[in-house]
Amino acid sequence: MALLEVDGLRVGYGFPVLMGISFEVEEGETAVLFGLNGAGKTTTVTTIAGLLKPDAGSIRFNGQDIAGKRPPELVSAGVALVPEGRRVFPNLTVANNLRLGAWSRRGNHKEVEASRALVFDYFPRLAERVDQAAGTLSGGEQQMLAIGRALMSKPKLLLVDEASLGLSPSLAKVVFQVMAQINEDGVTVLIVEQNVGVLPYADRALIMEKGTLIYSGVGEEIREANLRESYLGVHE
Amino acid sequence: MATTIDRPVTEPEPEPEQGRQGDRPFRPSPLGWLARAVLALALAWLVFVFPLSQEGFEVQRFTTAVIYGIIGLSLNVLLGYVGQISLGHQAFVGIGAFTSAYMVSVQNQPFWVAVAAAAAVGGLQALVLGGASLRITGLYFALVTLSYGLVAEQNIFQVEELTGGGQGQAAPKPAGFETDWRYYYLCLAFLALVLWVDWRLMRSKGGRALLALQENPRVAATFGVNVRMLTLFAFVVSGVFAGLGGALLAHNDTFVSPEVWSFNLALVFVIMTVVGGLRNRAGVVIGSAFFALLPYLIDQIGFIEDAVAAIPAPRELTAELAPLVLGPLLLILTLVRAPGGIGQQIRPIQRWLGGHRFDLHDHGPKEVKVADVRA
Numbered sequence: 001m002a003l004l005e006v007d008g009l010r011v012g013y014g015f016p017v018l019m020g021i022s023f024e025v026e027e028g029e030t031a032v033l034f035g036l037n038g039a040g041k042t043t044t045v046t047t048i049a050g051l052l053k054p055d056a057g058s059i060r061f062n063g064q065d066i067a068g069k070r071p072p073e074l075v076s077a078g079v080a081l082v083p084e085g086r087r088v089f090p091n092l093t094v095a096n097n098l099r100l101g102a103w104s105r106r107g108n109h110k111e112v113e114a115s116r117a118l119v120f121d122y123f124p125r126l127a128e129r130v131d132q133a134a135g136t137l138s139g140g141e142q143q144m145l146a147i148g149r150a151l152m153s154k155p156k157l158l159l160v161d162e163a164s165l166g167l168s169p170s171l172a173k174v175v176f177q178v179m180a181q182i183n184e185d186g187v188t189v190l191i192v193e194q195n196v197g198v199l200p201y202a203d204r205a206l207i208m209e210k211g212t213l214i215y216s217g218v219g220e221e222i223r224e225a226n227l228r229e230s231y232l233g234v235h236e
Numbered sequence: 237m238a239t240t241i242d243r244p245v246t247e248p249e250p251e252p253e254q255g256r257q258g259d260r261p262f263r264p265s266p267l268g269w270l271a272r273a274v275l276a277l278a279l280a281w282l283v284f285v286f287p288l289s290q291e292g293f294e295v296q297r298f299t300t301a302v303i304y305g306i307i308g309l310s311l312n313v314l315l316g317y318v319g320q321i322s323l324g325h326q327a328f329v330g331i332g333a334f335t336s337a338y339m340v341s342v343q344n345q346p347f348w349v350a351v352a353a354a355a356a357v358g359g360l361q362a363l364v365l366g367g368a369s370l371r372i373t374g375l376y377f378a379l380v381t382l383s384y385g386l387v388a389e390q391n392i393f394q395v396e397e398l399t400g401g402g403q404g405q406a407a408p409k410p411a412g413f414e415t416d417w418r419y420y421y422l423c424l425a426f427l428a429l430v431l432w433v434d435w436r437l438m439r440s441k442g443g444r445a446l447l448a449l450q451e452n453p454r455v456a457a458t459f460g461v462n463v464r465m466l467t468l469f470a471f472v473v474s475g476v477f478a479g480l481g482g483a484l485l486a487h488n489d490t491f492v493s494p495e496v497w498s499f500n501l502a503l504v505f506v507i508m509t510v511v512g513g514l515r516n517r518a519g520v521v522i523g524s525a526f527f528a529l530l531p532y533l534i535d536q537i538g539f540i541e542d543a544v545a546a547i548p549a550p551r552e553l554t555a556e557l558a559p560l561v562l563g564p565l566l567l568i569l570t571l572v573r574a575p576g577g578i579g580q581q582i583r584p585i586q587r588w589l590g591g592h593r594f595d596l597h598d599h600g601p602k603e604v605k606v607a608d609v610r611a
Contacts, residue, residue: 071460072460102459
């Protein structure tokens with residue numbers, strides 16, 4: 001059974017944005033959602049995360065219908081979102097940003113500490129900056145913090161919106177590598193990206209255009225040059 | 237499954253560190269400590285001794301300044317921590333004042349019960365008003381509170397049973413604190429209590445979440461923070477502080493009159509909080525006290541009186557009206573020059589007193605943005 005099943009999802013902001021998209025993400029996969037600006041990628045993940053209500057269609061997570069549920073319920077169920085543009089809380093310290101990520105588990109001190117240790121294991125640099133205001137971190141560090149903060153809720157499904165936005169290619173590669181490691185450790189990952197550098201780490205690729213899904217593929221086929229040239233406009 | 241890598245992962249090209257202060261250890265010399273002790277003693281004298289050297293009426297003004305500190309902290313919870321503006325805060329303070337006066341004068345309850353009732357009524361008002369209106373934010377929420385203030389002014393403050401109608405309500409000082417200076421110290425103790433509660437609140441998980449949702453409620457929601465409930469909680473805390481401030485004001489003046497609680501007062505409350513410096517307790521208390529003491533300062537310092545008199549106005553500019561004239565000017569100055577308000581300006585002194593090197597340009601992290609005070 002797929003961990004995430006999206007079926008006929010329609011979402012709009014007074015005008016239609018998602019025109020009834022359907023896809024699945026299997027448990028343990030890293031799926032990547034590609035598309036140009038305005039394709040509807042962010043709308044898709046923010047709807048899955050409960051920040052937008054769908055007009056029609058269903059979203060099933062772990063066998064449960066979660067369409068229209070509010071973020072607190074979804075975080076408790078195991079869905080976490082790393083929002084576009086990092087969106088760390090600049091005036092709070094790294095430690096407090098991470099504590100906020102564990103808001104849904106705030107009564108469980110030991111587990112929260114274990115999650116924090118795991119985040120520092122993934123991102124040792126954050127441990128060095130633990131008492132520093134998040135706004136004073138570099139762009140790469142802020143992205144690490146945003147991902148670490150989302151991990152603090154101990155998610156089953158991690159939604160990452162534009163993980164490499166504004167990062168140098170080498171730093172983007174590091175972020176992709178860490179997400180691969182997070183995936184190795186048992187978290188299913190859905191990444192929204194425009195950077196094809198993420199493809200080597202992906203098990204599934206989804207490509208969107210103007211609110212519809214125009215391609216869905218798994219395994220080795222998504223690493224073939226044909227996909228890059230036909231759908232992503234990358235000529236090698 | 238995706239590519240495996242070995243932990244730990246480090247960046248191949250560390251980006252430059254931004255905004256970090258030099259961490260060189262600094263220890264003041266014995267002379268430095270002595271200078272700090274002298275300044276600390278001078279400030280303590282200003283707060284604890286100087287007001288008592290004044291006439292009874294003037295001591296009341298200083299007590300009002302302390303109570304305004306509580307009211308400023310009340311607005312700071314809402315405006316500074318949550319980012320919502322209340323233009324009807326005079327209603328919360330006024331209803332607190334009348335509640336306490338009513339409990340003491342009509343119900344013959346002890347002062348402590350009356351003050352607790354006023355604080356509870358303040359919280360209850362916020363709960364009801366916030367529960368009904370916190371789905372809306374920003375300007376629209378400000379309009380709701382403005383309307384509530386006007387409704388209180390035109391209706392609630394005219395309820396004869398509660399307010400004595402046009403006659404007002406007596407509010408004697410509590411037993412053991414009948415003298416002005418004793419009551420001054422009692423209000424200082426209440427201010428210390430409010431400061432402690434505020435400090436504890438902001439060190440709690442809820443406090444951190446409040447700051448987070450002030451910065452970005454949408455992102456805070458993605459972690460499961462119940463934005464509406466937390467905002468309502470902050471509004472209730474703000475209402476409790478306001479009710480307490482109102483009760484203390486009532487017993488300071490020993491009488492509460494309905495016409496005091498006008499929209500003008502709500503404006504002064506907002507201005508003094510912003511000028512004091514959002515999210516900075518010391519700044520808010522100093523800013524609030526300054527506005528409360530403005531009439532006193534104008535009376536005492538000749539050139540300020542002359543300067544105020546020189547401001548062209550359609551009617552005579554009395555010391556009581558001065559906060560409404562100087563307030564907006566100070567507000568503009570704050571918005572343009574120092575959005576962190578007085579709190580931002582006194583930070584070098586605060587840090588120096590705490591044993592750090594004096595740095596005139598150390599205004600701390602740019603916590604308060606102009607957008608905060610244009611909420």
